[in-house]
Amino acid sequence: MPDFQKIPSNDVIDTLLKRVSVRKFTDEQISDETLDLILKTSFRAPTSSNIQAYSVVVVRDQEKLDALAAASGGQRHVAQAPVFLAFCADISRIEDALVRNGHSIDSNNLETGLVSAIDAALVGMSAYLVADSLGIKGVMIGGARNKPHEVAHILGLPQRVFCVFGMSLGWPAEAPAQKPRMDYDGLVHFEQYGKSRSGADAKKVVDDYDVALAEHYRGQGRQTTDASWSDDMDKKFHPWLRDDLRERLKELGFDFR
Ligand SMILES: Cc1cc2nc3c(=O)[nH]c(=O)nc-3n(C[C@H](O)[C@H](O)[C@H](O)COP(=O)(O)O)c2cc1C
The missing domain is CATH 3.40.109.10 (NADH Oxidase)
Known part of the structure; x- marks a missing residue:
């Protein structure tokens, strides 16, 4: 090795x-x-x-x-x-x-x-x-x-x-400029989901990332809220994105059943 x-x-x-x-x-x-x-x-x-x-x-x-x-x-x-x-x-x-x-x-x-x-x-x-x-x-x-x-x-x-x-x-x-990523510790689990190296809890990972992404966007002169990522996700998925995709793909020959 x-x-x-x-x-x-x-x-x-x-x-x-x-x-x-x-x-x-x-x-x-x-x-x-x-x-x-x-x-x-x-x-x-x-x-x-x-x-x-x-x-x-x-x-x-x-x-x-x-x-x-x-x-x-x-x-x-x-x-x-x-x-x-x-x-x-x-x-x-x-x-x-x-x-x-x-x-x-x-x-x-x-x-x-x-x-x-x-x-x-x-x-x-x-x-x-x-x-x-x-x-x-x-x-x-x-x-x-x-x-x-x-x-x-x-x-x-x-x-x-x-x-x-x-x-x-x-x-x-x-x-x-590169977009920051979520904290490594929040994405990597050892042996069992939830067991990160530092014991960081999932909510803190998101809270920290909301701040980091907001800072990144403001540095780019882009408008954002303080809960940058959470608000982006909410906007993206509520209401559900491409909610008719399953039917459309069925017509193209993919059942996804
Ligand atoms: C499967 C996939 C689809 C994506 N679709 C779009 C898209 O339609 N338009 C766009 O501008 N960026 C698109 N992106 C780029 C993402 O927005 C981008 O990867 C993400 O915001 C992270 O930024 P970075 O790639 O600069 O690190 C897509 C990325 C992936 C992986």
Whole structure:
């Protein structure tokens, strides 16, 4: 086993420790070769039972980028970035395998939906890290689930494929300050949930983070309340976000039952 104390950093650690979402880009394109490298590398991510239940749609066409920006809630950076990668859960190849064996995927279930979405997320995060390590920055776009049908139409997705999230990538034209994260002690438990190294209680973790995030936002000149994170979460999830998603995904061939 390596002695971690003696390894202060390496490329992966450095890339992750410096990472931040970027939403402003120069006009410079990302070459096909670089994108191929990013995606081929990301496909080495682990995949549940080797199902490889993902597909990626690469979008550069400005009209499509504009349409995706609109479908994702009017996010300007989606239209401005030179590339949008749609990370899709794709169970169409599994369907083929089942049909070949005389079975149907018609009443697929929550597990099918979850494993394919997890697969897509692992590939997406891997691609994001490889891109970042090359100096290409960006932001993931969960807004691609706002209107799953519209996004499916723009991307020409067949049944059994849906865009789990998108990713806008480009060469950075900004270097935002990193958002703080919650206290390590509140997120890591030893042997049993609730047993942190310092014994910090969950409420204190949130209270401290509310203050830290409020300070961060004020430092950026952004308006916030003192209970910054708690109030953000309340706004985001009350009323429930994308409450029709299950029905929409069912129409696209994912049952989540
Ligand atoms: C799955 C996922 C979806 C996201 N969707 C969006 C999005 O639609 N628009 C956006 O501007 N940022 C989006 N983000 C970026 C988050 O807002 C960002 O990661 C978070 O606020 C933390 O900031 P940081 O990445 O700079 O540390 C998304 C991130 C993830 C992981």
